[in-house]
Amino acid sequence: MESQFGARIRALREDQNLFLFQDASLLEMDTVQLSNIEKSSRQLEKEQIPVIAEILKADNDESFTLLLVDQLMKVLYGEHLTDEALKSVTKIRKQDNVN
Numbered sequence: 001m002e003s004q005f006g007a008r009i010r011a012l013r014e015d016q017n018l019f020l021f022q023d024a025s026l027l028e029m030d031t032v033q034l035s036n037i038e039k040s041s042r043q044l045e046k047e048q049i050p051v052i053a054e055i056l057k058a059d060n061d062e063s064f065t066l067l068l069v070d071q072l073m074k075v076l077y078g079e080h081l082t083d084e085a086l087k088s089v090t091k092i093r094k095q096d097n098v099n
Helices: 004-015 020-026 031-038 046-055 060-076 082-098
Strands: none
Touching (some): 004 031, 004 060, 020 031, 020 046, 046 060
8 A cells, every 4th residue: 555645745756856865854854764754664743744845845734634544544444344434434523513
């Protein structure tokens, strides 16, 4: 399962002709850490989302959404009740927003 967030970060970096070490230094991490984030071996801290979004000229909300997708997929991937669980979460969120 490929990381949605990592794939998007890699694509944006490559579109801007930035090397891994350039992005990593701006994020104050080493190239191995950023490479692992792009390959989904490691997750970026959510506090770093605005920083990387600014560096790569990415939409902050889209970036955070993709990070959440990766987190959900890590938990739900391969489970036979995934759709039901997601429907329940949506239903609960709608109820919470009404109250």
